Amino acid sequence: MSTDKQQQGRGQSNALPMIIVAGLFFILGFATWLNGSLMPYLKQILQLSPFEASLILFSFYIAVTFTALPSAAVIRKVGYKNGMALGMATMMIAGLLFIPAAKTQLFALFLFAQLIMGAGITLLQTAVNPYVVRIGPEESAAARISIMGILNKGAGVVAPMVFTALILSGFQEVGGDLSQTQIDDMANSLVLPYLGMAMFLGLLALAVKKSPLPELASEADSNEQNNDNQGHLKEALSHPNLALGVVALFFYVAAEVIAGDTIGTFALSLGVENYTIMTSYTMVCMVIGYVLGIALIPKFISQQAALTVSAVVGLLLTMGIVFGDNSSFVIANTLLGGVELPDTLVLIAFLGFANAIVWPAVFPLALSGMGKLTSVGSALLVMGISGGAFGPLFWSLSSTTSLGEQGGYLVLAPCYLFILFYAVKGCKMKSW
Template sequence: MSNDAIAVPAPGANSKSSFLPLAMIAGMFFIFGFVTWLNGSLMPYLEVVLALTPFQASFILFSFYIAVTVFSLPSSWIIRKVGYKNGMAIGLATMASAALIYIPAAKTHWFGMFLVGQFMMGAGQTLVQTAVNPYVVKMGPEESAARRISIMGILNKSAGIVAPIVFTALILGGMTGHPTTTPTPEEIEQMASNLVLPYIYMALVIGAVAFLVKFSSLPELESEDDSSEKLPLRGALQFPNLVLGVIALFLYVGVEVIAGDTIGAYGRSIGFSNFSILTSITMTCMVIGYILGILLIPRVISQQNMLLVSAALGVFISLCIVFGSNESTSISSLFAFLGAPAIPNTILCIALLGLANAIVWPAIWPLALSGLGKYTATGSALLIMAIAGGAVVPVIMGALSTVIDRQTAYIVMTPCYLFILFYAAKGYKLRSWK
C-alpha cells in the first residue's frame, strides 16, 4: 500500500539530476513491499511456533495495518517539523528498530512482542511513505508522474514476490521441509531460532538505507500551508462519492491483505507443502494487473469500467474459493506445459484475486476525490485512514473461521467486492445525499 502524494512545490530548476533521488526512492518502495508482504510468510510460521488459532494470527495483520491509520496524521506533523528527508530517515530508523524487536520475540516465543514489532514496523513505514510519495510526483515532469507512480507500484509488488522466497530460504535453513504437520518441540525451537536471521539482515539493510538518506544529496521539498486543514470535516462528508469511496477503499484494502497475507496460512492448513511462497503468486498476479492497467487505461477501457470489471471478477473468484475443491488442481493443470506446479484450485483462486485487486486502489482515488475542490486534502486524509481495512477485515475473517471452517470464512470477501461493484456502477456518480 502507498499513501497519497502530498502537494508540494517542485525543487528548483538548478536541482541536481533526479536519477539518484528516484533510484533511492525506488529502493525504498522495494523495502516497503518486502516488509509489507513478508507478513504472508510470517503468519503460517507463527501459527506453528506459537500454536496460534487463525483468529489470533489475524492480529499479526491488525497490528501492522492499524498503525497506518493511527500514524497518518502524526506523520504529517512530524514532516512539517523536521522536513521530508529527515522524516524518511526517522521512519527508516524506526523500521530498523522494529526489526530488532522480532529477535527477543522469537527467542521468548512471546506473541505480544511480535505484535509490538509489527506495530512499530507499520508506524515507521507510514512515516516514510508520507515523506517519500511527494518525491515520486515532484522529481520529474508532472505529466509523467502517473508513469512513475505505476513503476513504484510494480516495484512494491515485485518485492512481494521476492520476500516470501528469501524468507523461506532463511527459515528452512537446516530443516528437511515445511512444517505442514504437527511439528516436534525440536522443530518448533529450530524454526523460532531461524526467525532471528532474516530480521537481523532486515535491520542492517534498513538501517544502512536510513544512514544513506540522512546524509544523501536528496533535495528537500518545501511544504506549503494547506488552508484546507482548517476546514470542518463535515464539509467533506457532504460528498457521497467521497464517503462511499472511503468505505470502498476500506473494504478493498481488507480483501487485498487477505489475498496476499492469508494464502500461506491457508495453504498450510490444507497440507500444501510450499505454503510459505504462495504470497509470491498473489503478488505476481498483482504485477500482471498493474501492467494491464498501464496498457489498457484509458486507451481501451476507462478507469470506471476497469473498476467495474475488477469488482465483478473479485465477486466471482471469492465465491470460487468458498465453493472450490482443495483436492482438484484442474486450473493449474492448464499451465502444466509451462512447468507450473500442481496447486489446489482454492489456493490458486486466492492468488488470482491479485489480478482482480491490482487496479482497484488507483481507480477509487480519482473517483472519490472528483469535485471536492477545497476539500480535496481532507478527502485524501480520509482515504489514507481507510487503510485500516487491512487491519479490520482479516480479523473479521479470522473470527468467522472459529465459527465455520477456514475455507468458508473467505465468504467475508464477497460482500466487500459487491460494495466495490456498487461504487463502480453508481456510487462514484452521486454528488448529493438527497
C-alpha cells in the first residue's frame, strides 16, 4: 500500500516537470520549423538566389551540428536546469538580432542571427532531452519520447500559421519585382514579432531557472573518462550498423529539411499565395505518420520493415515531384476539398509520411548490440543532424542548373536509396 502511495506521489511530483519539458519541446519545434516560412520570405524581400536562400538553413543547422559537444561541456559546468535557461537566453539574443537585420536588410546579419538561434536551440536541446528519459520510469521512456516528438512536429504545424498571420497577412504580393517601399514594409514587419518572441523567451528563461525542475546528476568529466570516450569512439565506428546508421540519419535529416523547409520557396516560385504556410502541410503529414508509427510498430510491423516502406514511398514521391505537372490540382481537389495547390506541392508535403518514422526506426537499429558503447553511439547518431545543413544546399545548387527548382528535388533520390540500403542490409551488418 505504501509502495502504491510512493509511486503515486512520484507521478504527481513528475507531472509539473514533464509539463515544463513538454512546453520546451514545443518551443524547440516552433523555432526550428519557423525556418520553412522565413526562408522564402527573406528570399523575396532580399531578392536572394536559391543558393543564397539555402544558406539561411545552412547557418542554422551547421550551428546545431558544431555546438553539440560544446553544449554538453556547458551542461556539465552549470547543470541541466541552468543549461535550459542559458539556451533560451541565447535564443532571446538571436531574436533581438533579427531586429537590426530587418532594419538594415543585411543578409549577413540574418545569417548571424540564424547561427546564434541554432546554437541556442542546441544548448536547450542538449539540456532538455535527458529529462524525457530520466524524469520518469525507464520502462515508459519510449512513450514520453514519442509524445515529445509529436509536440515538436505539432509546433511545426503551428509556426508557419503564426508567421503568416503576424507577418504576411498585410501583404498580397507574391513573387515578381517589389518596389523598395514594399521591401521596407515587409522587412519592418519582422521587427515586432521577433521582439515579442525575444521577450517571451527571456521571461521563460527566468521562469525555468526559478521553476521546481529537479537537477539531474551529471557525469564526471575526468581525463580518464575522456580517454575512455576516445577509445569507445573508435570501437563504436568499427560496428557497421552504427557507422552506416549515422550516414542514414544524415540523409534522413537532409530529406526531412528539404521537404519541410524548401516547400515554401518552391511554392513562391509557382506563385502560390500564403507560401509561408506550406511547411504546415508537411508537418501535418509528419505528425500523422508519427502517430501511425507509434500505433503500428512493433505490434503490426517491425522497425526494419517500416523503414523499408518509408524509403520506397520516399523514392516514389520523389519521382512524382520531379516529373509531376505543376498545373495539375487533382490531388488537392480530391483530398483537400478544393484547396488550390499544385500536385507537386502536395507530393512534397506527403514526404512527411515517408520521413516520420525514419529517425525512430534507425536509432534503435543502429544501437542494437552496442552495449557499453550505447552513449557514444547515440552522440554519433545525433551528429547526423548535420544533414539539415547540406540537404537544402544541394537542392539549391541543383535548382540553379537546367533542372530548375522542381528538378532539384532529384537530390532526394540518393537519400532514400541509402535509407533503403540501410533498411535491407546495412542495419544487419555486424562487421565490416
